Structures are given as C-alpha cells and as structure tokens.
Amino acid sequence: MGLENTRNKKLLYHLTELDNMASIIDNGLLSRATVKGKGLQYNDVADPEIIDRREKLGLDGYIPFHFHPYSAFDVAVKKSRPDDKFVYITIKRELAALAGFKVLVKHPLSQEECELFDYEEGISKIDWDTLEKVGTDDTYSKNVKMAECLSDRPIPAALIQCVYVPDEWTKEYVEQLFWDKGITEQPPYVSVMETFF
Numbered sequence: 234m235g236l237e238n239t240r241n242k243k244l245l246y247h248l249t250e251l252d253n254m255a256s257i258i259d260n261g262l263l264s265r266a267t268v269k270g271k272g273l274q275y276n277d278v279a280d281p282e283i284i285d286r287r288e289k290l291g292l293d294g295y296i297p298f299h300f301h302p303y304s305a306f307d308v309a310v311k312k313s314r315p316d317d318k319f320v321y322i323t324i325k326r327e328l329a330a331l332a333g334f335k336v337l338v339k340h341p342l343s344q345e346e347c348e349l350f351d352y353e354e355g356i357s358k359i360d361w362d363t364l365e366k367v368g369t370d371d372t373y374s375k376n377v378k379m380a381e382c383l384s385d386r387p388i389p390a391a392l393i394q395c396v397y398v399p400d401e402w403t404k405e406y407v408e409q410l411f412w413d414k415g416i417t418e419q420p421p422y423v424s425v426m427e428t429f430f
Contacts, residue, residue: 236301236378240361244323244394245298245382248307250276251318251403254396258410261387262322265293278310278319286342295335295383298324300364302397302429304379306340311430320407321397321429328392329382340379343372349383390414393421399430 247262253276257263260273265284268275277284287293299307302321311319329352336355341347350358363369363377390411398404407423 236303236365236367239301239365240359242300243326245300245326245329246302246307246397247296247298247322247324248278248302248310248319249322250278251320251398251406252276254320254407255410257322258390258414258416261389262296262393263387264296264385267294267387269293279306283342290341290347292341292347292383295385296388298329298334298382298384300359300380300382301378305370305375306379318399318403319430320399320403321426322393323395323397324388324392325394326382328394329384332384332386335383335385337381337383339376341381343376343379352382355382390421391416391418395420395422395424397424397426397429399425399427401425 249257256273256275260271263271263273265277265287279287284293334352335349336352336359337347337349338355338358338360349355359380360377363374364380366374396407398407404423404425411417411421411423
C-alpha cells in the first residue's frame with residue numbers, strides 16, 4: 234500500500250500518540266482548540282512552531298486528516314521520536330463528504346493565507362498526479378502530498394473506521410479501550426500495519 238491511486242482510496246488518516254487513545258475514545262477526536270478549551274491532557278505530535286502557525290491561520294479549530302499515511306510531516310514525527318508509539322485513526326472519506334469537511338489542497342504552512350474549500354470542490358482541486366508520484370521530494374510535491382481534509386466538529390469514537398497500529402500488543406490494548414467504553418461493534422476495526430510505522 235503506497236501513494237499509488239490515492240485519489241480513489243476510501244480513508245483519511247490522522248496520526249496520534251498511543252497515549253492519546255484513551256482520551257479520544259472517551260471524548261471523541263477533537264480539535265486542538267477544543268482540547269485546550271476543555272483542559273484535557275493531550276500529547277501533541279506537532280512541534281510548537283507548527284502549532285503556533287496553525288493557530289494564526291485559524292486552523293486549530295479543525296481536526297486535520299491526510300489522504301495517506303506517508304506525508305513528510307508523519308515521517309518526520311515518527312523518525313524524530315523513535316521511542317514513542319503512534320497509531321493512525323482513520324475515517325471514511327464518504328463520512329467526510331457527508332459531514333461537510335473542508336479541504337486544503339496543499340500543506341497550509343506553505344501558504345501565507347490558506348484557502349479552505351468545500352469537500353467536493355477541494356477534492357477536485359488537489360493535484361493528484363503530483364500527490365501520487367512516488368520518490369519526489371521537491372518543495373511543491375511535499376506540500377501537495379500534505380493536502381489536508383479538516384473537520385470542525387468532534388468525531389465520536391464509534392465513527393472511527395479503523396485504528397492502524399504497529400504491533401499485536403498495541404492492537405490488544407486499543408481493542409480493550411474500545412471494549413471498556415462499550416464500543417464492541419465493528420467498525421471501529423483495529424489492525425496491525427507495521428509498514429505505516
């Protein structure tokens with residue numbers, strides 16, 4: 234599973250620390266602004282400079298998702314913190330369309346003013362040919378590959394499609410968190426996907 238044919242895939246991906254999963258299952262997946270406003274404990278995967286810039290652009294009120302699990306941001310986070318455990322929370326793109334998610338056609342920090350598009354328009358404006366091209370690491374390609382889909386509403390744990398995890402221990406741990414919350418129907422699925430990590 235790589236970047237090929239990303240435009241036709243079914244899921245959106247949100248990287249988070251494993252330590253955040255108990256709170257996410259209890260409270261739903263929330264924007265940074267909501268987490269801050271509620272005073273919840275949360276380990277942020279982004280560095281302070283990125284967080285500050287997103288706040289200035291008004292993006293802290295949104296939950297960001299990528300269209301694949303291979304963005305330069307995700308790779309950098311995982312590489313810089315080899316001792317931390319991460320998981321990918323995924324939701325269906327179909328849900329994003331129905332819920333009126335917004336789309337940024339390239340990485341927001343690459344633009345002075347980022348333009349948010351309605352879901353369908355944003356999807357049509359993404360440079361999919363560049364996004365799906367493997368092995369390109371020029372600035373434009375990196376920014377396109379970090380296109381985002383954004384929700385301004387909390388996402389309840391029961392609406393998660395799948396949580397991708399690095400190993401069997403993490404799978405059992407996350408499954409138990411769902412079970413303890415009374416979320417026993419599938420989805421959400423919990424699947425081991427070592428290649429993502």
